[in-house]
Amino acid sequence: SQKIEQNSEALNIQEGKTATLTCNYTNYSPAYLQWYRQDPGRGPVFLLLIRENEKEKRKERLKVTFDTTLKQSLFHITASQPADSATYLCALYPSGTYKYIFGTGTRLKVLA
Amino acid sequence: DVKVTQSSRYLVKRTGEKVFLECVQDMDHENMFWYRQDPGLGLRLIYFSYDVKMKEKGDIPEGYSVSREKKERFSLILESASTNQTSMYLCASSFPGSEVQPQHFGDGTRLSIL
Numbered sequence: 001s002q003k004i005e006q007n008s009e010a011l012n013i014q015e016g017k018t019a020t021l022t023c024n025y026t027n028y029s030p031a032y033l034q035w036y037r038q039d040p041g042r043g044p045v046f047l048l049l050i051r052e053n054e055k056e057k058r059k060e061r062l063k064v065t066f067d068t069t070l071k072q073s074l075f076h077i078t079a080s081q082p083a084d085s086a087t088y089l090c091a092l093y094p095s096g097t098y099k100y101i102f103g104t105g106t107r108l109k110v111l112a
Numbered sequence: 113d114v115k116v117t118q119s120s121r122y123l124v125k126r127t128g129e130k131v132f133l134e135c136v137q138d139m140d141h142e143n144m145f146w147y148r149q150d151p152g153l154g155l156r157l158i159y160f161s162y163d164v165k166m167k168e169k170g171d172i173p174e175g176y177s178v179s180r181e182k183k184e185r186f187s188l189i190l191e192s193a194s195t196n197q198t199s200m201y202l203c204a205s206s207f208p209g210s211e212v213q214p215q216h217f218g219d220g221t222r223l224s225i226l
Contacts, residue, residue, distance in 0.1 A: 008152070032212040043116070043202050043217030044155075089155070093212045098162070099170065100215065102147075104154035 002027040006103040023090035030092040118218040131190040135203030144186035
């Protein structure tokens with residue numbers, strides 16, 4: 001069956017460290033993968049998009065990798081800050097479809 | 113900046129009622145989406161519209177319908193509300209195109225059905 005998995009347990013890290021979040025998928029062939037941030041009581045906000053033929057994408061302190069062989073994307077926040085505390089969602093856009101498939105999200109807490 | 117506005121942040125309704133959730137976007141996006149978000153299940157697509165008066169069923173359309181009479185407005189209708197429709201409802205919009213575009217979300221409507 002098709003699945004997209006993010007670690008449901010919260011990730012706590014110390015301020016200044018690099019946070020790494022994981023998105024694994026099975027039985028999909030995503031053409032694109034996106035990462036969103038969601039704060040409590042708010043809608044998700046788009047962060048980064050990576051295409052299937054790209055290995056890595058960066059934006060300021062954010063970095064996303066996409067390994068279609070491992071069927072995995074990693075999302076890194078370097079020099080993390082308490083303001084980075086939020087839930088982070090990955091979303092696949094499978095080839096030949098019109099819709100996004102979202103993971104359940106991982107809650108990140110950056111401790112001061 | 114794109115703004116997607118959902119008419120209510122919180123709504124309480126009774127079982128059997130017909131419920132309307134409204135969503136308006138101000139960026140002339142062709143695509144609009146309705147999701148529900150439940151703990152442990154993530155965002156699930158209810159309906160999708162790629163143009164005025166056009167709609168496509170998502171993964172969980174049962175018990176819902178939609179209306180898109182104007183480009184900027186996409187309404188979700190619960191025909192006869194039931195308690196299992198208590199959830200957070202999120203509307204989103206995006207441009208179409210050969211390249212996938214980010215979705216822009218509203219802040220959600222937390223709906224409780226009593």
